[in-house]
Amino acid sequence: MTVPLIGVVADRKPASSGAWVDIPTDGLPHSYLAAIEQAGGAPLLFPSLDVHLDDPGRLLDRVDGLFLSGGRDIDPHLYGRDPHPANDDPLRIRDELEIALAQLARDRGMPIFGACRGMQLLNVAFGGTLEQHLGDRLD
Template sequence: MARVHVRRHRLDRRQPPGVLVTAPLIAIVADRKTATSGAWVDIPTDGLPHTYVAAIEQAGGMPLVIPSLDAFLDDPDRVLDLVDGLFLPGGRDLDAALYGSAAHPANDPPFSLRDELEIALTRAARRRAIPVFGACRGLQVINVALGGTLEQHLGDRVDLTPHRDIVGTFTAHEVRLQPGTLLASLVHADAFDIASHHHQGVGALGDGLVASASAPDGVVEALEAGDGAFCLGVQWHPEERLDPEGLALVRAFVEAAREHAGARAGMAA
């Protein structure tokens, strides 16, 4: 992918004259895994796949990667004071205890600090009307943060193959959108194919959330806030299939973050 140069400043014509709006800062919480580089073997590393960062940059945002630390969990509003949007990427399964369940044998070992930090940031972002966008695990974080639950292993109920076939390889299947939803308005389509890699799904919907897309087998594939705010989660990986729907979603999120930044700048001016 060619390098994309993001203009650091621009005047947003929708904001009051004289208000300078920067390319919006987007917070992303890093996972912690072991990594090997040369002679350095199994070193604990805070990071995430570059595809998320690249997608936000291509959409006009400035990603800010936040490590999973107790200090941020103790004061999530300090993180949100610095940013204009919160992006929740994919990753390992959430700790089932967070939604009152015992872990399924198929679940990944959890990283509870990341789970708790993303949930705290999501709740605080919703209180502050900061745009939130979640991909795959990110959808699940939104749902759990707002009081919902997860179905821990779809393979116990439906054919898992369309959702996750070979671990480490994305599958493709169609999603069907609910008319009149934010999601449908962003991609201007009734259905399209997505990049999928998950074995869990939405159980009970969180407070104020509505389902906005589903797979042919009925599995919920997207949810969003019912109050019209930009709080959207998709159960797929838009960063892995950007053209055209994936990029449309990331761009819409970045533009919502830009508008939030402009509104905040206008109030401070």
């Protein structure tokens, strides 16, 4: 039996190791990748790059499912809102790539799973909005 490949878009954050200090790095917490492996899949990371926006179908052609991981806040401009001051700085390319992949995966009938930010991304990808800061609504 072939292990299904699960596509995951990497986030970009600075990392340090030895002489390399605050180098932009594309990656994810290992816990996401380990969970995919424990569930019987093999993760395949897609870097958040503009070149992938030209043809996101090329990425989906190589995988059997799509996993949308947690992470930073989604750019509120993508759902018609101005950013809340408490928001993380968005990585717009990641947002746009994941939205394109989610929409195409749905059109193809491909399995999609979203965790935390990934669930919010699915909501935005299919026309929803988000409450950016629950503390403004709740005690």
